[in-house]
Amino acid sequence: MNTPELTPDREPEEPANLKFLRRLVTVLTATMIAGVLLIVALIVIRFYDVPPVLPQSLSLPDGAQAVSFTQGPDWYAVVTDDNRILIYDRITGTLKQTVTID
Known part of the structure; x- marks a missing residue:
């Protein structure tokens, strides 16, 4: 059986399945990071609203709190x-x- 010799300047070639898996994990990681950033941005945009205008004074009936x-x-x-x-x-x-x- 012939096995290729490993030399310091040459790395063994990866199987096609391993290349596909590495690319898939990279794409999924990038997608998750983009999704988290999008959710944070939407939360900030949604809650970055003008505070509600509250009445300056309010007259309640006697004895009511x-x-x-x-x-x-x-x-x-x-x-x-x-x-x-x-x-x-x-x-x-x-x-x-x-x-x-x-």
Whole structure:
């Protein structure tokens, strides 16, 4: 059986399957890196938004304390500690609706 001699200036040739596997791993690695960078960029773009405009002052009914706050396009709502949701008009700041939570 003849085996080629290894000399320092000549490396053995790789089998075709091994070349294919190495290229496949390289392409998949590059794809994963590009995908992670794309996801990070999309998250940054999505959450790099102008902070919401909050009302400067809010008049709650007597004895009510705010527990949470949420807002929509033309309204905002305050949940109070006495189980009520107070819905205010965003432009005028007037109370539009009161919802009692049972």
